[in-house]
Amino acid sequence: xxxxxxxxxxxxxxxxxxxxxxxxxxxxxxxxxxxxxxxxxxxxxxxxxxxxxxxxxxxxxxxxxxxxxxxxxxxxxxxxxxxxxxxxxxxxxxxxxxxxxxxxxxxxxxxxxxxxxxxxxxxxxxxxxxxxxxxxxxxxxxxxxxxxxxxxxxxxxxxxxxxxxxxxxxxxxxxxxxxxxxxxxxxxxxxxxxxxxxxxxxxxxxxxxxxxxxxxxxxxxxxxxxxxxxxxxxxxxxxxxxxxxxxxxxxxxxxxxxxxxxxxxxxxxxxxxxxxxxx
Amino acid sequence: xxxxxxxxxxxxxxxxxxxxxxxxxxxxxxxxxxxxxxxxxxxxxxxxxxxxxxxxxxxxxxxxxxxxxxxxxxxxxxxxxxxxxxxxxxxxxxxxxxxxxxxxxxxxxxxxxxxxxxxxxxxxxxxxxxxxxxxxxxxxxxxxxxxxxxxxxxxxxxxxxxxxxxxxxxxxxxxxxxxxxxxxxxxxxxxxxxxxxxxxxxxxxxxxxxxxxxxxxxxxxxxxxxxxxxxxxxxxxxxxxxxxxxxxxxxxxxxx
Ligand SMILES: Nc1ncnc2c1ncn2[C@@H]1O[C@H](COP(=O)(O)OP(=O)(O)O)[C@@H](O)[C@H]1O
Ligand SMILES: [Mg+2]
Numbered sequence: 001x002x003x004x005x006x007x008x009x010x011x012x013x014x015x016x017x018x019x020x021x022x023x024x025x026x027x028x029x030x031x032x033x034x035x036x037x038x039x040x041x042x043x044x045x046x047x048x049x050x051x052x053x054x055x056x057x058x059x060x061x062x063x064x065x066x067x068x069x070x071x072x073x074x075x076x077x078x079x080x081x082x083x084x085x086x087x088x089x090x091x092x093x094x095x096x097x098x099x100x101x102x103x104x105x106x107x108x109x110x111x112x113x114x115x116x117x118x119x120x121x122x123x124x125x126x127x128x129x130x131x132x133x134x135x136x137x138x139x140x141x142x143x144x145x146x147x148x149x150x151x152x153x154x155x156x157x158x159x160x161x162x163x164x165x166x167x168x169x170x171x172x173x174x175x176x177x178x179x180x181x182x183x184x185x186x187x188x189x190x191x192x193x194x195x196x197x198x199x200x201x202x203x204x205x206x207x208x209x210x211x212x213x214x215x216x217x218x219x220x221x222x223x224x225x226x227x228x229x230x231x232x233x234x235x236x237x238x239x240x241x242x243x244x245x246x247x248x249x250x251x252x253x254x255x256x257x258x259x260x261x262x263x264x265x266x267x268x269x270x271x272x273x274x275x276x277x278x279x
Numbered sequence: 280x281x282x283x284x285x286x287x288x289x290x291x292x293x294x295x296x297x298x299x300x301x302x303x304x305x306x307x308x309x310x311x312x313x314x315x316x317x318x319x320x321x322x323x324x325x326x327x328x329x330x331x332x333x334x335x336x337x338x339x340x341x342x343x344x345x346x347x348x349x350x351x352x353x354x355x356x357x358x359x360x361x362x363x364x365x366x367x368x369x370x371x372x373x374x375x376x377x378x379x380x381x382x383x384x385x386x387x388x389x390x391x392x393x394x395x396x397x398x399x400x401x402x403x404x405x406x407x408x409x410x411x412x413x414x415x416x417x418x419x420x421x422x423x424x425x426x427x428x429x430x431x432x433x434x435x436x437x438x439x440x441x442x443x444x445x446x447x448x449x450x451x452x453x454x455x456x457x458x459x460x461x462x463x464x465x466x467x468x469x470x471x472x473x474x475x476x477x478x479x480x481x482x483x484x485x486x487x488x489x490x491x492x493x494x495x496x497x498x499x500x501x502x503x504x505x506x507x508x509x510x511x512x513x514x515x516x517x518x519x520x521x522x523x524x525x526x527x528x529x530x531x532x533x534x535x
Binding site: 143 | 328331332333357360361363364365367368369371372373374375384385388389390434
């Protein structure tokens with residue numbers, strides 16, 4: 001996804017001096033906007049086509065399962081570690097912060113709400129973006145530059161259906177499951193610090209955790225996770241699919257996939273939070 | 280004269296400023312083997328990709344059995360692709376799959392065969408290209424260049440297509456292995472009775488595989504004739520190319 005692709009869209013001004021520099025600047029912004037708009041449109045069409053393949057046979061169950069295991073199972077360690085440490089830090093930080101206005105009792109609530117609504121999905125998403133977004137972009141990019149994607153077409157197989165659709169679905173299912181694990185471990189991390197380090201009674205910390213927790217808190221996090229999973233797989237596939245220029249092109253596609261999906265995760269997080277909780 | 284199996288007319292394709300194909304006209308007769316010659320970067324692969332529908336030409340027609348494939352609805356186009364086999368320049372084997380799944384990929388994709396039967400079928404097709412059944416369990420990355428070409432050939436012929444495309448089948452192989460692959464290609468094409476189109480810049484290979492030959496230069500077909508005549512065709516460009524001489528009507532362009 002490069003804004004530079006729009007370069008031919010705006011002619012360069014011929015005038016000299018300061019005016020030309022200003023015009024150049026405006027033209028550059030214009031090119032950027034045109035490029036981004038075009039990329040957004042292209043990604044949307046790409047996603048729509050891939051999703052349309054999910055409801056039309058043939059279905060590739062075996063491949064779906066393979067990607068699911070790759071994402072869900074093999075991301076478990078990194079997501080688990082991230083969640084535990086986040087829960088621990090969160091308990092410590094909110095305790096020292098809230099002690100200033102005698103609100104230490106809110107630590108358990110703060111931990112569980114932050115984890116389930118926000119940090120569980122976002123951090124799991126960012127971790128998986130690093131692992132899976134990069135892997136998808138590299139795999140599909142390599143297939144593109146070695147003609148394997150063309151080979152699929154000549155072997156009566158639609159590459160969108162075979163390569164992209166199962167990855168999108170697998171990531172959208174796997175991420176919520178990872179986030180369930182992250183939620184549990186994050187709360188456990190907070191509870192560990194709360195009871196061992198901060199002097200809460202273990203039982204009352206846990207009951208404080210669950211007393212105020214609502215199903216909607218957890219559910220919103222899981223919906224976010226599904227959206228993030230989709231975005232990660234989409235960016236990985238899209239960047240890989242459109243990579244060209246040998247090993248260097250594939251490397252660039254991998255970087256772009258990780259950066260773009262990380263930014264999109266944070267942007268989508270904001271939008272979804274508005275949708276869920278702004279009243 | 281009867282209708283050609285494949286007819287290219289006025290095929291034009293540019294990438295940006297660069298005009299790679301500049302009006303290709305070429306007929307390929309059913310059941311015959313055509314070789315298209317041309318220097319590196321002359322657009323041979325692009326021509327094949329246009330025939331396969333992998334690239335859309337800017338202008339011109341690709342007719343197969345008298346029908347313009349560029350205007351076909353998608354479903355028909357896919358059905359047509361089912362009858363075409365292609366060996367890619369670098370093999371393009373799927374490195375996430377073992378060799379036997381590569382070989383039977385199309386049959387499995389179309390559910391013409393069960394996974395259990397595919398192993399036996401793969402062994403049978405691998406035998407046709409001179410490979411042992413045990414190769415089927417290897418991953419493509421474990422194979423030498425010559426073996427990858429053979430597996431690519433096996434994958435192309437496994438579905439018994441009526442049209443076969445070969446993109447530089449012998450490039451990057453030693454001369455003996457090149458001759459072996461050429462022999463395999465000849466055998467396979469004859470056994471299937473297929474129409475074959477090969478592209479190459481290797482003269483010995485062209486004479487071995489081809490019935491007819493065509494020379495691609497600067498985006499156009501500059502000569503067609505029997506492959507056996509290559510080297511003494513009377514066409515200065517073809518003869519220069521066939522003999523690999525530096526002096527002649529073809530000037531190497533280092534930049535364009
Ligand atoms: N997808 C593409 N985008 C841009 N340029 C391309 C593309 N495919 C081929 N070309 C250019 O077209 C020319 C012919 O390529 P090709 O057909 O692969 O040559 P060859 O005859 O060696 O097979 C080359 O100069 C190449 O750079
Ligand atoms: Mg080529």
